[in-house]
Amino acid sequence: xxxxxxxxxxxxxxxxxxxxxxxxxxxxxxxxxxxxxxxxxxxxxxxxxxxxxxxxxxxxxxxxxxxxxxxxxxxxxxxxxxxxxxxxxxxxxxxxxxxxxxxxxxxxxxxxxxxxxxxxxxxxxxxxxxxxxxxxxxxxxxxxxxxxxxxxxxxxxxxxxxxxxxxxxxxxxxxxxxxxxxxxxxxxxxxxxxxxxxxxxxxxxxxxxxxxxxxxxxxxxxxxxxxxxxxxxxxxxxxxxxxxxxxxxxxxxxxxxxxxxxxxxxxxxxxxxxxxxxxx
Amino acid sequence: xxxxxxxxxxxxxxxxxxxxxxxxxxxxxxxxxxxxxxxxxxxxxxxxxxxxxxxxxxxxxxxxxxxxxxxxxxxxxxxxxxxxxxxxxxxxxxxxxxxxxxxxxxxxxxxxxxxxxxxxxxxxxxxxxxxxxxxxxxxxxxxxxxxxxxxxxxxxxxxxxxxxxxxxxxxxxxxxxxxxxxxxxxxxxxxxxxxxxxxxxxxxxxxxxxxxxxxxxxxxxxxxxxxxxxxxxxxxxxxxxxxxxxxxxxxxxxxxxxxxxxxxxxxxxxxxxxxxxxxx
Numbered sequence: 001x002x003x004x005x006x007x008x009x010x011x012x013x014x015x016x017x018x019x020x021x022x023x024x025x026x027x028x029x030x031x032x033x034x035x036x037x038x039x040x041x042x043x044x045x046x047x048x049x050x051x052x053x054x055x056x057x058x059x060x061x062x063x064x065x066x067x068x069x070x071x072x073x074x075x076x077x078x079x080x081x082x083x084x085x086x087x088x089x090x091x092x093x094x095x096x097x098x099x100x101x102x103x104x105x106x107x108x109x110x111x112x113x114x115x116x117x118x119x120x121x122x123x124x125x126x127x128x129x130x131x132x133x134x135x136x137x138x139x140x141x142x143x144x145x146x147x148x149x150x151x152x153x154x155x156x157x158x159x160x161x162x163x164x165x166x167x168x169x170x171x172x173x174x175x176x177x178x179x180x181x182x183x184x185x186x187x188x189x190x191x192x193x194x195x196x197x198x199x200x201x202x203x204x205x206x207x208x209x210x211x212x213x214x215x216x217x218x219x220x221x222x223x224x225x226x227x228x229x230x231x232x233x234x235x236x237x238x239x240x241x242x243x244x245x246x247x248x249x250x251x252x253x254x255x256x257x258x259x260x261x262x263x264x265x266x267x268x269x270x271x272x273x274x275x276x277x278x279x280x
Numbered sequence: 281x282x283x284x285x286x287x288x289x290x291x292x293x294x295x296x297x298x299x300x301x302x303x304x305x306x307x308x309x310x311x312x313x314x315x316x317x318x319x320x321x322x323x324x325x326x327x328x329x330x331x332x333x334x335x336x337x338x339x340x341x342x343x344x345x346x347x348x349x350x351x352x353x354x355x356x357x358x359x360x361x362x363x364x365x366x367x368x369x370x371x372x373x374x375x376x377x378x379x380x381x382x383x384x385x386x387x388x389x390x391x392x393x394x395x396x397x398x399x400x401x402x403x404x405x406x407x408x409x410x411x412x413x414x415x416x417x418x419x420x421x422x423x424x425x426x427x428x429x430x431x432x433x434x435x436x437x438x439x440x441x442x443x444x445x446x447x448x449x450x451x452x453x454x455x456x457x458x459x460x461x462x463x464x465x466x467x468x469x470x471x472x473x474x475x476x477x478x479x480x481x482x483x484x485x486x487x488x489x490x491x492x493x494x495x496x497x498x499x500x501x502x503x504x505x506x507x508x509x510x511x512x513x514x515x516x517x518x519x520x521x522x523x524x525x526x527x528x529x530x531x532x533x534x535x536x537x538x539x540x541x542x543x544x545x546x547x548x549x550x551x552x553x554x555x556x557x558x559x560x
Contacts, residue, residue: 007446106410106444109387130386131445138446164386165411166287166418 001080003087007139010049010088014140017085019046022172023142025133028052028089029069029187030078033177037146038082040174049140050079051088053095058128069190088140095135108134110157110164116251117153117264118275121241126157133158137167144170148177150184152262152277156251176276178204184276191272199237200269203276206231206243210263211278219256221245224263232267241266241273248279281360283367287419290329290368294420297365299326302452303422305413308332308369309349309467310358313457317426318362320454329420330359331368333375338408349470368420375415388414390437390444396531397433397544398555401521406437413438417447424450428457430464432542432557436531456556458484464556471552479517480549483556486511486523490543491558499536501525504543512547521546521553528559 004010014021022041026034041048052075059065072089079087107127113119114126137145147155159171177185182204183197192200206228210218213227228243245254248262257263257280264277284290294301302321306314321328332355339345352369359367387407393399394406417425427435435453442451457465462484463477472480486508490498493507508523525534528542537543537560544557 011448105391106441107389107391108445109389111385111387135444135446138448141448161386164415165388166415168291168418168421 001076001084001087003076003089005088005090006094007090010086010090010139013086014049017047017049020143021045021047021049021140023136023140023145024048024050024084025136025145025147026050026052026075027054027068027187028075029071029190030075031177031185031187031189033148033150033174033185035078035082036177037148037174038079038084040172041144041146042083044144044146044172045142047086048082048084049086049088049142050084051136051140053088053090053132053136055095055128055132056092057096057131058125060122060124063122064188064191067191069187088136095132107131108161108165110161113153113160113249113251114157116156116246117242117244118266119153119157121266121273126154129154130157130161134161134165134167137169142169144172146172146174148174149279150176150186150275150277152248152264152279153251156249159249182208184274186274188272188274192269196237196270196272199235200272200274202232202235202238203265203267203274206265207263207276207278214257214280219258221253221255221257224257228263228265232265237270239268241268281356281364281367283356283369285368285370286374287370290366290370290419293366294329297327297329300423301325301327301329301420303416303420303425304328304330304364305416305425305427306330306332306355307334307348307467308355309351309470310355311457311465311467311469313428313430313454313465315358315362316457317428317454318359318364320452321424321426322363324424324426324452325422327366328362328364329366329368329422330364331416331420333368333370333412333416335375335408335412336372337376337411338405340402340404343402344468344471347471349467368416375412387411388441388445390441393433393440393529393531394437396436396526397522397524398546399433399437401546401553406434409434410437410441414441414445414447417449422449424452426452426454428454429559430456430466430555430557432528432544432559433531436529439529462488464554466554468552468554472549476517476550476552479515480552480554482512482515482518483545483547483554486545487543487556487558494537494560499538501533501535501537504537508543508545512545517550519548521548 022045108130209231254261302325388410489511534541
């Protein structure tokens with residue numbers, strides 16, 4: 001596996017790849033969710049390019065940019081073992097070079113979908129995400145790009161960006177990958193203490209409770225959200241950020257559950273913010 | 281010359297072009313300024329793709345979108361005569377399809393350069409420009425794109441967008457093309473009555489007056505702007521929008537003139553807004 005840290009180096013290496021290229025953009029701290037996307041990309045494309053970049057512009061000042069886990073060596077070994085041929089791992093100055101005019105900046109705004117769910121709790125987050133993903137698309141020029149269903153709001157934002165700006169590529173979505181006990185895999189799970197790790201299980205339990213109700217006929221948003229909230233309330237250490245039933249494409253509230261609606265949860269477990277969702 | 285009205289058709293035709301592709305994006309109503317860009321593109325690239333699209337999102341509600349000249353047949357003949365191989369002429373529904381969520385829209389914001397000069401007089405104008413040009417770049421996938429120096433503020437915006445978002449293409453700039461009497465060519469010149477056509481000459485005369493002063497040693501912004509304004513004031517039918525001396529890349533005010541600064545004028549001649557500039 002070739003590791004490139006510069007845009008010029010990545011482009012030269014990418015041009016040398018014949019056939020189709022699948023892109024798996026990550027912030028590193030890889031887990032099996034990421035690796036499942038690599039496997040999906042390998043099944044779809046001739047070559048897989050992964051990127052590792054902890055993008056500062058998608059973190060607010062009070063968030064965990066500084067402490068976000070950086071494990072490049074371990075990540076590289078995992079990617080190489082999965083057959084990734086090219087890894088792009090730039091530093092911040094390569095992606096956001098200081099210019100003659102330091103305030104100069106181009107932003108990709110995806111509205112109104114970018115102002116929903118995590119876009120409410122994390123103002124500006126999806127501007128940072130859309131902008132860095134547009135940059136990565138231009139740098140890597142993939143035929144397909146692979147994202148996980150766990151970041152459901154991010155998916156809605158990126159789908160709309162690709163459609164509105166006519167990016168010539170296909171987004172492919174991989175399912176949520178869970179630990180054996182149900183916890184959705186996340187790089188942020190490593191922030192959790194053993195006690196918090198147990199408390200965090202309440203997110204997937206809340207989704208399962210709502211799913212159980214749906215399966216015996218419950219369809220009203222209020223009822224399903226109430227069931228999830230009641231479940232979440234059983235863990236005193238867990239503070240709900242949002243529980244919403246929304247249309248998966250627009251993220252607008254859905255009055256009733258049906259295929260294509262998304263029950264999405266964000267909650268704080270101690271000082272760690274986790275998300276999880278169930279796409280009906 | 282092949283004319284494509286759909287994105288899918290354009291992409292199929294573009295894929296069939298071997299070698300390098302130069303893009304000349306226009307709003308039609310072509311004049312020799314546009315054709316000079318086609319010639320420049322032919323000199324730089326194996327193939328030239330032109331686009332004609334009067335982009336609604338870069339016009340404010342009170343502007344001339346409705347009456348903007350649409351002369352597709354004459355334009356096609358001119359482009360074909362210049363050796364353009366592929367013309368993309370979509371309608372608004374192809375570029376901005378009505379979606380399930382009508383308000384859904386992705387915008388490219390280039391700041392702060394997009395809020396200077398015409399960005400002040402025409403709020404939102406450069407968001408519309410940057411967004412549609414990003415779309416055209418994704419649709420046509422050119423190696424180089426050709427723009428005229430007359431739209432100097434637009435150039436600064438697009439240069440920054442290409443740099444910030446890592447578009448993998450080169451912007452190439454063609455010089456201002458003028459009528460024999462000095463008027464900068466513009467599709468909007470055809471709005472002018474014979475009397476206004478004579479009055480409009482004051483824009484280039486004002487730039488020449490400032491240039492004359494520069495050549496004998498005048499360097500202060502205030503002095504050069506004053507000379508241009510005095511010249512513009514000689515035509516009672518002409519109302520100044522702005523006269524500014526700015527850095528060509530950031531569009532920030534320059535205190536003194538030197539190579540790389542731009543003296544830019546926008547003025548109303550009757551109901552027609554014209555722009556012109558002198559890049560030192």
